[in-house]
Amino acid sequence: MNFDATAHKCVIVVNSTLGLGHAANAVSVIGVSLGRSVAGLVGPDMQSLDNVNYPGVIYAPLPILLSTPEHLQQLQEKALADEEIHAMPFSALAQSCKTYQEYETRISEAESSAIELVAIGLIGPQKKINKLTGSLSLFK
Secondary structure: OEOOOOOEEEEEEEEOOOOHHHHHHHHHHHHHHHHHHOEOOEOOOEEOOOOOEEOOOEOOOOOEEEEOHHHHHHHHHHHHOOOOOEEEEEEHHHHHOOOHHHHHHHHHOOOHHHOOEEEEEEEEEHHHHHHHHOOOOEOO
C-alpha cells in the first residue's frame, strides 16, 4: 500500500479493557510496524534552524480509539475481506512473549481464530475507515 494523506485514513483501535501500560505498548508496536510496512506514511526528516535533526512523522492525524475485544475481531475480519484496507493486528500472544523467537514459535502453532487481539491498526480509504470506526470513542 502507498499512503496518500488526501485519500486515506489511519487509526489504531485498542481493547478498552487494557491497562495504560499495555495499551501504550500495543499502540507503539503497531505504529512502528505501520511505519515499516506502509510506503509514504512517514515524511522525511526535518532540521531546525540550528540544524538539529527531527525524524519524519506520520503525514496524517492518527487517532487512537477504544473498542471491545469482540469488535476488534470483527474489525480484523472486515479488513481482511477488503483489499483496500491494510490491517496491522497486535495480539495478547505477542504482548506476552519475552523474545521474538518465542513469538514466532507460539504464533505459528496457533489458529488465528484463537488469537486474542489487543489492538489493530487500520489504513484505507477515508470513507471505509470512517464506516468501520466512526462510532468508536477516542482513547483519553
